[in-house]
Amino acid sequence: MSDESNPDTPPPSGDDIAFGTELPILPIRNAVLFPGAVAPFDVGREKSVALVEDVDNLPAPVIAIFAQRDPSTDDPGFEDMYPVGCAARVLKALKHSSGNYSLILQGLSRIRLERVIEDKPYLKGQIEKIEEPESEDVEAEALALSLRDVAKQLIQLMPELPREAGSLIDSIQAPGALADLVAANLDAPVEDKAHLIETLEVKERIRKVLRLLTRQLEILKMRERINSQIKEEMGKNQREYVLRQQLKAIKEELGDEEGDQGDLDGLEEGLTKANLPTEAEEVARKQLKRLRSMQVGSAEYTVVRTYLDWILDVPWHKSTQDNLDIAAVREVLDADHYGLQKVKKRILEYLAVRKLKKDKKGPILCFIGPPGVGKTSLGRSIANALGRKFHRISLGGVHDEAAIRGHRRTYVGALPGQIIQGMKKTKTINPVFMLDEVDKLGHDFRGDPASALLEVLDPEQNHTFADHYLEIPYDLSHVMFICTANIPDPIPPPLRDRMETLSLPGYTRREKLAIARRHLLLKQLEEHGLSEEQLEIRDTALEEIIDHYTREAGVRELERQIAAVVRGMAVKVAEGETEPRVVDNEDDVQEFLGAPKYISEVAERTSETGVATGLAWTRVGGEILFIEATRMYGSGKMQLTGQLGDVMKESAHAALSFIRSNANAFGIQKDFLEKTDLHIHIPAGAMPKDGPSAGVTLFTALVSLLVGIKVRHDVAMTGEITLRGRVLPVGGVKDKVLAAHRAGIKRLVLPERNRVDLEEVPKEILEELDFLFVSHMNEVLDHALEATPEPIIEPAGQEDEAKTSKSAESAAN
Numbered sequence: 001m002s003d004e005s006n007p008d009t010p011p012p013s014g015d016d017i018a019f020g021t022e023l024p025i026l027p028i029r030n031a032v033l034f035p036g037a038v039a040p041f042d043v044g045r046e047k048s049v050a051l052v053e054d055v056d057n058l059p060a061p062v063i064a065i066f067a068q069r070d071p072s073t074d075d076p077g078f079e080d081m082y083p084v085g086c087a088a089r090v091l092k093a094l095k096h097s098s099g100n101y102s103l104i105l106q107g108l109s110r111i112r113l114e115r116v117i118e119d120k121p122y123l124k125g126q127i128e129k130i131e132e133p134e135s136e137d138v139e140a141e142a143l144a145l146s147l148r149d150v151a152k153q154l155i156q157l158m159p160e161l162p163r164e165a166g167s168l169i170d171s172i173q174a175p176g177a178l179a180d181l182v183a184a185n186l187d188a189p190v191e192d193k194a195h196l197i198e199t200l201e202v203k204e205r206i207r208k209v210l211r212l213l214t215r216q217l218e219i220l221k222m223r224e225r226i227n228s229q230i231k232e233e234m235g236k237n238q239r240e241y242v243l244r245q246q247l248k249a250i251k252e253e254l255g256d257e258e259g260d261q262g263d264l265d266g267l268e269e270g271l272t273k274a275n276l277p278t279e280a281e282e283v284a285r286k287q288l289k290r291l292r293s294m295q296v297g298s299a300e301y302t303v304v305r306t307y308l309d310w311i312l313d314v315p316w317h318k319s320t321q322d323n324l325d326i327a328a329v330r331e332v333l334d335a336d337h338y339g340l341q342k343v344k345k346r347i348l349e350y351l352a353v354r355k356l357k358k359d360k361k362g363p364i365l366c367f368i369g370p371p372g373v374g375k376t377s378l379g380r381s382i383a384n385a386l387g388r389k390f391h392r393i394s395l396g397g398v399h400d401e402a403a404i405r406g407h408r409r410t411y412v413g414a415l416p417g418q419i420i421q422g423m424k425k426t427k428t429i430n431p432v433f434m435l436d437e438v439d440k441l442g443h444d445f446r447g448d449p450a451s452a453l454l455e456v457l458d459p460e461q462n463h464t465f466a467d468h469y470l471e472i473p474y475d476l477s478h479v480m481f482i483c484t485a486n487i488p489d490p491i492p493p494p495l496r497d498r499m500e501t502l503s504l505p506g507y508t509r510r511e512k513l514a515i516a517r518r519h520l521l522l523k524q525l526e527e528h529g530l531s532e533e534q535l536e537i538r539d540t541a542l543e544e545i546i547d548h549y550t551r552e553a554g555v556r557e558l559e560r561q562i563a564a565v566v567r568g569m570a571v572k573v574a575e576g577e578t579e580p581r582v583v584d585n586e587d588d589v590q591e592f593l594g595a596p597k598y599i600s601e602v603a604e605r606t607s608e609t610g611v612a613t614g615l616a617w618t619r620v621g622g623e624i625l626f627i628e629a630t631r632m633y634g635s636g637k638m639q640l641t642g643q644l645g646d647v648m649k650e651s652a653h654a655a656l657s658f659i660r661s662n663a664n665a666f667g668i669q670k671d672f673l674e675k676t677d678l679h680i681h682i683p684a685g686a687m688p689k690d691g692p693s694a695g696v697t698l699f700t701a702l703v704s705l706l707v708g709i710k711v712r713h714d715v716a717m718t719g720e721i722t723l724r725g726r727v728l729p730v731g732g733v734k735d736k737v738l739a740a741h742r743a744g745i746k747r748l749v750l751p752e753r754n755r756v757d758l759e760e761v762p763k764e765i766l767e768e769l770d771f772l773f774v775s776h777m778n779e780v781l782d783h784a785l786e787a788t789p790e791p792i793i794e795p796a797g798q799e800d801e802a803k804t805s806k807s808a809e810s811a812a813n
Contacts, residue, residue, distance in 0.1 A: 017060060017062060017089060017108060018060065019060050019062040019087060019108075019129075020059070021126055021127060021128065021129075022117065022124060022125070022126055022127070023062060023063060023064040023087065023111075023124070023125065023127050024051050024054070024058065024063050024064065024122055024123065024124050025051075025063070025064045025066060025081075025113070025116070025122070025123035025124060025125045026041075026043070026048055026051055026063050026064065026065055026066075026088075026123075027048070027066055027067075027068050027076045027080070027081055027123070028041055028065055028066070028067055028068065029067075029068050029071035030071050030190055031067065031190065031193075032067045032082075032086075032184075032190060032193035032194055032196075032197055033065045033067075033085070033086045033088055033105060033107045033184075034086060034107050034180040034181070034183055034184040034193075034196075034197060035086055035107040035108060035109050035110060035177075035180050036106075036107055036177055036180055036181060036184075037106070037107045037180065037181065037184035038091065038104065038105070038106045038107075039104070039105060039107075039184070040102060040103065040104050040105075041102070041103045041104075041105060042100060042101075042102055042103075043100060043101040043102070043103055044098075044100040044101075045074065045075075047075070047119075047120075047121065047122040047123060048101075048122065049099065049100065049101060050121040050122045051063065051121075051122035051123075052090075052093055052101045052103065054121075054122070055090050055093065061089055061090045062087055062088065062089055062090075062108065063087075063088055063090060063105075064085055064086075064087055064088075064111060064113070064125060064127055065085050065086050065087070065088045065105065065107075066081040066082060066083075066085035066113060067081065067082050067085065067190055067193070067194055068080055068081055068082075069081065069082060071190075076123075077116065077119070078113070078115065078116045078125075081113065082194040082197075082198070083112055083113055083198070084110060084111070084112055084113075084130070084194070084197050084198040085110075085111055085112075085113065085197070086107045086108065086109070086110060086111065086197065087107075087108040087109050087110075087111045087127070087129070088105040088106060088107055088108060089105065089106045089108055090103060090104075090105060091104045091105065091106055092104040107180075107184075109129055109130070109132075110129075110130040110132065110197065110200070111127045111128065111129055111130060112127065112128045112130055113125050113126075113127055114126040114127060114128055130200065132176055132200060132202070133200065133201065133202065134202075139203060140175045140202055140203050140206070141175065143175065143203055143206040143207065143210070144175040144178050144179075144206060146210060147178060147179065147182060147206055147209060147210055147213065148169055148170070148178065150210065150213050150214060150217060151169050151182050151213060152169065153217055154213060154216065154217050154220065155169075168181070169181070169182075175202050175203075175206060176202040176205065178206075179196075179202065179205045179206045179209045182209050182213060183196045183197075183205075183209050183212075186209070186212055186213065186216065187216060188212050188216070192212060195208070196208055196209060196212075240295070241295065244295065244296065264288065264291060264292055267288060267291075267308055267312075268288060270312050271284050271285065271288065271308075271312065274311075274312055274316065275316070275317060276311070276316055277316060277472075277473075279472060279473065280311060280316065280472045283311070283471075283472055284308060284311050284312075287304050287307060287308055288308060290304060291304045291305060291308070303409060307409060307469075310416060310420075310424070310469070310470065311470070311472070313424050314420060314423055314424050314470070314474070315423060315424075315426070315427050315428055315429050316429070317429065318427065318428055318429065319428050319429050319430045319478065320387055320388050320389060320428050320430060320431075321387065322351070322354060322386050322387060322388065322430075323385065323386055323387040324351055324354060324355045326348055326351055326352060326355075328385075329347070329348065329351055329385040329386065330344065330348060332381065332384060332385035333347065333381060333382070333385050336377070336378075336381035336384070336385075337374055337377070337378055337381055338511060338514045338515045338518060338519070339507065339511050339514075339515075339762075340374065340378065340504060342502060342503075343367065343378060343502050343504065346363075346365065346500075346502060347382055347385070347386075350363050351386070361459050361477045361478070363480060363481075363500060364457050364459065364480075364481045364483075364498060364499050364500060365480075365481070365482050365483070365499065365500050365501075365502055366438070366482075366483040366484070366485060366491075366496070366499035366500065366501045366502065367379075367482065367483070367484045367485070367502055367504050368484075368485050368486070368487070368488050368501055368502070368503055368504065369486070369503060369504030369505060369506075369553075370486060370505075370506055370552075370553035370554055370735075371486060371552075371553075371554055371556065372552060372553065372554020372555055372556035372557070373504045373505070373506060373507065373553060373554040373555075374504070374554070374555075375484040375504055376392065376434060376436055376484060378504075379392070379432060379434040379482045379484070380392075380434070382432055382480075382482065383431070383432035386432065386480075388428070388430060388431055388432050388480070389426035389427070389428050389431040389432070390426075390431065390432050390434065391422040391425060391426050391431050391432070391433055391434070392433075392434040392436055393418050393419075393422060393433065393434065393435050393436065394436045394437060395435055395436060395437050395438050395440065395441050395449070396436070396437035396440040396441075397440060397442060398441055398442065398449050399442040399443060399449070400449065401448060401449050401451070401452045402417060402468070403417060403418055403449055404417045404418065404419060404449050404452035404453060404456065405417045405419075405452050405466075405467055405468045406420060406467045406468045406469035406470070407468060407469060408468045408469065409469060409471075414469055415469060416467050416468075416469040416470060417452075417467055417468070417469070419433075419456060419465070419467070419476070420467045420469070420470060420474065423474075423476075423479075429475065429478045429479070430478040430479060430480070431479060431480075432479075432480045432482060433479050433480065433481050433482065434482050434483075434484070435453070435481060435482070435483040435484070436483075436484050437484060437485065437486075438450075438453075438483040438484065438485050438491060438495075439485035439486055439487055439488070439489075439490040439491050440490070441453075441490075450491075450492050450495050451492075453495055454494060454495060454498065456476060456481070457481055457483075457495065457498045457499060458498050459477060462475075462476040462477055462479075463475045463476065463477040483499055488501065503760075505553070505734045505735055505738060505760070506552070506553025506554065506622065506735060506738045506739075507553065507554065507555060507738075508738060508741060508762050508764065508765055509543070509546055509547075509741065509742060510762075510764055511762070512546050512555055512558060513539060513542055513543060513546065515555050515558075516542045516545075516546070516555070516558060516562060517539070517542065520555065520558065520559045520562050521537060521542075521562055523559075524559070524562050524563045524566045525566060527563075528563075528566045528567060528570045529570065530566060530569060530570060530573065533580055534569070534573060534580055534581070535565075535566065535569045535580070535581050535583070536580070536581070536582045536583070537562070537565060537583045538582065538583065538584045540584055540585060541583040541584055541585065541588060541589050542562075544585070544586050544589045545558065545561050545562065545565075545589060545593070546558060547598070547742075548596035548597065548598050548599065549561045549589075549593055549596060549597050549598065550597075550598070551597075551598045551742070553622070553735070553738070561593060564592060564593055565583060565589070565592040565593065568591075568592040569581055569592075607710070607713065608710065609704045609705055609707075609708050609709065609710050609711075610628060610629040610630055610631075610701055610702075610704050610705030611626060611627070611628050611629075611701060611704070611711060612626070612627050612697045612698075612700040612701040612704060612711045612717070612784065613625075613626055613627075613697070613711070613713075613715065613716040613717070613745070614626070614627055614693075614694050614696075614697030614716065614717060614718060615693070615716050615717070615718040615736035615737075615739060615740060615748075616689070616691070616693065616694070616718075616736070616739075617691075617693070617731065617732030617735050617736060622732060622734075622735035622736040622737070622738055622739030622740070623739050624716055624739055624740060624743045624745070625682055625683075625684070625689070625694070625697075626682070626683055627680065627681075627682055627694065627697045627698055627701045628680070628681050628682070628683070628701065629678065629679070629680050629681075629698075629701040629702050629704070629705040630678075630679050630681075630705065631676050631677065631678055631679075631705060631706070632676070632677050632679070633675060633676065633677070634675070634676055634677025635674075635675070635677065636673040636674060636675075636676065636677065637677045637678070638652070638653070638656060638677070638678040638679070638680065639677070639678070639679045639680070640652055640680050640681075641679070641680070641681045641682075642681050642682035642683065642684070642689060643687065643688045643689060644682065644689055644690065645688065645689060645690025645691070646690070647690050647691055647692050648689060648690050648691060648692070648694055650692075651692055651694055651695040651698055651720070651721065652680055652698045654695065654721055654722065654723055655695060655698045655699035655702055655721060656678070656702060657723055658699065658721070658723060658724075658725055658777060659699070659702055659703060659706070660673065661723075662725075663792075664791055664792040664793070665778075665791050666703055666706070666707060666781070666789050666791070667707050667789035667790045667791055667792055668703075668706045668707060668789075668792070669792070672706060678702070678705075680698065680701070680702070682694075691730075692720040692721075692728075692730070693718045693719065693720055693730035693731075693732075694718070695719060695720045695721035696717045696718060696719035696720075696721055696727060696749065696774075696777070696780055697717050697718070698721075699721055699777055699780065700717065700780055700781065700784045700785070703781060703785070703789070704785060707785075707789040709785045709786055709787050709789060710785070710786050711784050711785060711786070712747070712784060712785070712786055714744075714745060714746040714747055715745070715746075715747045715748075715749060715783065715784050716740045716743075716745045716747075716748055716749070717748070717749035717750075717780065717784060718730055718733075718736055718749075718750065718751075719749070719750065719751040719754075719774070719780075720751075721777055725776050725777040725778065726775065726776065726777075727751045727752070727774050727775055727776060727777060727779075727780065728751060728753070729751045729753040729754045730751065730754065733750065733754050733757035733758070733761075734757060734760045734761055737758070737761050737765060737769070738761075738765065740769070741765050741768065741769060745769070746768075746769065746770060747769070747770045747771075747772060747783070748769055748770070748771050748772065749772045749774060749780055749783050749784060750771060750772070750773055750774075751773070751774065751775070752773045752774060752775040753775075754773075755773055758771065
């Protein structure tokens with residue numbers, strides 16, 4: 001409140017006006033009147049109006065002013081008012097047409113309300129005038145000086161105050177009066193002002209006023225800084241706006257731009273036609289509304305515009321019609337890929353169910369097999385057969401979860417994950433998604449993409465897939481997901497549990513020949529610009545390439561070797577040779593490919609005692625391995641080399657222990673280790689080897705060495721052994737059988753409990769190989785060695801004599 005007194009005729013001071021101990025009371029709301037202050041008040045309550053109208057009948061025009069504790073109280077009593085107030089002189093009363101009054105009051109002195117003696121027609125109370133103590137010491141003067149300085153600073157920051165306010169502060173010398181004047185004009189709560197008027201000790205009052213005044217000064221300073229920043233920013237934005245409007249007008253004049261409004265209208269029309277789900281449409285329209293209020297050149301405008309484009313570009317309802325003609329689908333699959341009957345059967349089963357139940361969700365399959373068997377190309381073939389769009393995502397080496405779920409829009413350059421990006425590219429809700437190399441996912445501090453795939457590959461969750469960029473549930477339940485992997489072990493169990501695993505083993509020799517004839521040769525001839533009349537590669541030549549130039553489960557290396565032959569012929573044609581060429585035999589193949597890379601070492605390796613052929617499973621399919629054993633003069637030690645793992649080393653020790661415990665049965669002297677050391681080596685020493693399936697082969701090689709009987713060169717074996725001589729089942733039987741067939745093995749020794757695994761082996765392989773099933777290690781020797789070792793029969797009592805002799809020798813020692 002500002003001082004509204006007339007400077008020409010100052011009102012008389014409080015000491016010049018006498019008043020008694022009983023005064024009419026005027027309660028006021030949201031304000032406190034201080035001694036010496038002149039302030040206006042509006043009066044409208046019934047009792048207050050009655051008091052004003054009766055002022056002329058009072059002995060003196062003095063009334064008691066007390067602040068209300070609660071401004072919402074319409075009829076306050078003694079308890080509703082602060083106890084200390086101010087006696088005030090009514091300087092002026094102006095009546096309004098509504099019947100209310102405006103008063104101008106001058107504070108005279110502090111008073112204390114003792115009690116209310118009347119409440120009608122207005123409040124009247126018994127009061128006590130409070131005499132203020134004098135305080136004119138040095139400390140009071142110093143406090144008053146500080147208060148005067150702070151008040152002047154405050155006046156400079158409040159241009160709405162009159163210029164005379166500073167002069168008025170300088171004119172008041174009494175510290176108490178100065179404190180009251182500043183307090184009267186403070187923008188502070190009524191409760192704080194009521195405490196100030198109750199504070200009689202002058203120095204304490206000045207300190208309280210200083211605290212409130214300093215706080216208000218800091219607020220004003222901060223407001224000034226904020227206003228300056230806002231004005232500066234507004235000036236910059238206004239300048240940009242004017243320049244952009246001018247640029248817009250220039251472009252429109254030149255006809256280069258139709259205007260941003262038309263662009264946004266096009267977006268709104270697109271939203272209407274898109275037929276978005278309810279939640280997506282609500283989000284899109286909210287963002288479009290924000291976009292209309294933004295400046296075109298702002299960074300936020302670009303972010304929101306890009307977000308709306310993504311919402312419109314992602315398919316929400318459009319789908320392709322599935323080809324439900326099962327015979328036609330089977331024909332397409334057979335034309336693209338030879339064999340792989342298990343996978344083709346599963347796809348046809350899905351189509352049959354889709355034909356009967358239209359809302360069947362897409363299957364989630366995982367093809368597991370060695371490289372080069374056609375996992376990725378099979379996914380594309382399935383999409384072609386079904387009539388669906390195909391999209392491939394390579395997950396090899398992906399470490400960031402955002403590659404699956406996308407980045408949040410708060411990041412600069414944020415984009416959706418590869419799943420949503422793939423949906424945008426295919427433009428349908430039911431494509432075939434190939435998630436390639438899912439076993440090669442990584443994880444680090446940026447997140448675990450395998451965990452992010454849990455929601456994508458779960459049929460119970462992926463209908464509400466949440467991409468971090470879109471932040472709108474998206475339905476992936478119509479997508480057919482096909483994952484590929486070389487081995488299942490690196491795939492986390494929760495992720496593997498969500499997929500239907502289909503194993504794609506390596507191809508047989510006959511299957512490779514058919515694939516080369518039907519697909520690979522024709523493809524390479526076309527890619528190199530040759531015709532079938534210019535170059536003919538017969539089956540005998542293809543078999544030579546398969547046997548002696550490749551050693552793989554798939555057909556990638558076979559395709560490369562065929563490409564090398566075709567390139568060689570292309571050179572001859574380019575040099576002017578016009579005569580058609582037939583590649584028929586080994587010499588023809590060597591002309592293009594050089595000397596054979598792979599030669600069967602089985603017969604050569606097993607031409608000596610102590611060498612046996614085993615079967616192993618690797619990440620790229622089955623392989624054969626040779627186990628070599630030799631003996632030398634020593635003290636009974638056994639050395640194992642060839643980068644063997646702990647499990648394989650334990651199998652070697654178990655085999656040796658079984659031989660020692662049954663030495664006579666195998667025709668071996670019991671003391672064969674007393675002056676002999678054994679050394680077992682598995683070639684290809686640079687490659688780590690482990691697993692229990694070599695136990696049978698280790699046992700056979702040791703027995704062959706110790707009895708001097710060779711192992712049959714056409715026999716390979718696999719199986720885990722125990723100390724009691726049992727042969728236990730192993731894994732990877734199908735891949736091992738195919739590897740043996742590729743290597744020219746004719747007889748296979750397998751554990752009896754692996755007999756059921758042969759159901760997955762192609763029939764032509766079963767017909768060409770002789771399978772021998774064993775359950776005990778003694779049976780292995782009957783099938784593997786070229787001759788059966790003669791057991792050693794000790795004379796009766798010889799064993800007891802040996803024990804007695806050894807006991808006597810021990811006692812003597």
